[in-house]
Amino acid sequence: MRKRSSQPFFWLLFGAGGMLSALLGMGLVLVTGVAAPLGLEPPSVMSYGDVLAFGRNGAGKAFLFAVVSLFLWHGAHRIFHTLHDLGVHAGLVAKLACYGGALVGTVVAAAALLWIGF
Amino acid sequence: MAIRRTYLRPMDGWWRRDPFFLRYMAREATSVFVVAYALILLWGLVRLAEGEARFDAWLAWLASPLSVAFHVLLLAVFAYHTWSWFAIMPKTMPPVVVGGRRLPARAITAAGVAVAVAASAALFALATVLA
Numbered sequence: 001m002r003k004r005s006s007q008p009f010f011w012l013l014f015g016a017g018g019m020l021s022a023l024l025g026m027g028l029v030l031v032t033g034v035a036a037p038l039g040l041e042p043p044s045v046m047s048y049g050d051v052l053a054f055g056r057n058g059a060g061k062a063f064l065f066a067v068v069s070l071f072l073w074h075g076a077h078r079i080f081h082t083l084h085d086l087g088v089h090a091g092l093v094a095k096l097a098c099y100g101g102a103l104v105g106t107v108v109a110a111a112a113l114l115w116i117g118f
Numbered sequence: 119m120a121i122r123r124t125y126l127r128p129m130d131g132w133w134r135r136d137p138f139f140l141r142y143m144a145r146e147a148t149s150v151f152v153v154a155y156a157l158i159l160l161w162g163l164v165r166l167a168e169g170e171a172r173f174d175a176w177l178a179w180l181a182s183p184l185s186v187a188f189h190v191l192l193l194a195v196f197a198y199h200t201w202s203w204f205a206i207m208p209k210t211m212p213p214v215v216v217g218g219r220r221l222p223a224r225a226i227t228a229a230g231v232a233v234a235v236a237a238s239a240a241l242f243a244l245a246t247v248l249a
Contacts, residue, residue, distance in 0.1 A: 021152050022203035022230070025196035027238030029155060031245045032162075033189025037181040045249035046177060048170045055166060068160050075153035082146040087129060109160055115167040 010077050010099065017074025020066065028067065055116050065113055069106040076102035141202075148199040155192055204230030 036046040044050050054060035080098040083090045133139040165176040179185055207230055208223035215221070 017152075018199075018203055021196065022200045023234045023237045024241055025152070025155070025238070026193060026200060026234070027241030029189055029192045029196055030238070030242055032159070033155075033180065033192060034186060035242070037177075037186055037189075041246055042249040045245050046180075048166070048173045050249065051162075051166060051173070055163070064159075064163065068156050068163065071152050071156035072160075075149040075156065078146055078149035079153070082143075082149070085133065085143070085146070105156065105160055109163055112160075112163040112167040 010073070013070065013073035013102075014077035015074075017070035017072070018078075020070050021074060024067070025071075052116060055113060056118055058118070061113050061118075065109055068109040069102075072102040072105040144198065145202040145206075148195050148202070151192055151195040152199065155196075200234045201227075201231060204234070 031041065032046065035041045055064055076098040080090060080094060083094050088094065133143040162173070162176050165173045180189075204227045208226045211226070213220050214226070
């Protein structure tokens with residue numbers, strides 16, 4: 001029996017991250033990177049207290065984890081498959097760097113979210 | 119054995135040869151910016167876990183002109199990602215048949231972009247209301 005490809009699994013994460021970023025990416029960047037820093041949102045929207053309360057809430061925690069990890073898996077998969085187009089051999093080293101990087105980011109996000117408590 | 123000198127077509131800058139390839143590479147390049155934004159948020163999560171002073175330092179960095187300029191660029195890139203994502207969608211999903219006719223690709227793309235704009239606007243409004 002042939003060895004099963006791991007690509008459908010990574011493609012699923014790529015697709016989920018791509019969909020989430022396509023739907024909410026613009027809104028997220030607008031809130032966290034443009035509107036809040038420029039004072040176009042109430043000051044509390046990104047305050048330590050409110051973000052901590054959001055991160056301690058179960059749904060908020062799941063949302064933050066999904067956004068950070070799925071965005072990373074989406075980007076890692078796409079970068080890995082674009083390497084060939086740039087003349088870089090997409091071998092084991094590239095695979096470990098791309099998917100390994102996304103995995104490290106996912107673990108760090110989970111650790112930070114668990115660290116802040118519930 | 120004689121060394122064969124077969125012609126190898128140079129591939130340097132191949133994607134600049136055709137506007138179609140250029141759009142393809144632009145679409146693929148959005149992934150680098152998606153990762154960059156994810157890392158900014160991840161950095162914020164770590165700062166959040168470290169305490170209020172460290173988190174406020176992250177907020178101060180977010181308010182710097184360099185960061186705001188980068189996020190304006192990110193906004194444009196995410197808009198392109200949204201459009202290109204739903205432009206491919208008719209090719210990646212099973213055909214949708216409505217009233218015996220296959221739903222045209224343009225309708226799927228337009229619907230996807232409309233839902234994304236509505237979802238992003240709702241997120242923005244929700245953040246304002248809940249804050």
